[in-house]
Amino acid sequence: MKASLFALLSAASLFVSSTIGRVQWTPDQANQWYANNGWFAGCNFIPSTAVNVLEMWQAETFDL
DSSP: OHHHHHHHHHHHHHHHHHHHTOOOOOHHHHHHHHHHHOOOOOOOOOOTTOSSTTGGGSTTTOOO
């Protein structure tokens, strides 16, 4: 019990300490980052006919 509580408190303190020093970007900094990186393209869609990401590409269950 004490070990799990210690682990939980340690993880929480690491999270808090890692977020304290962070500063939010200004709009100009965000726009500059976007100008350098451009539009990201990708896909995170799973159709309702698939159970998971692998299932959607199987020949038996592929749905155009």
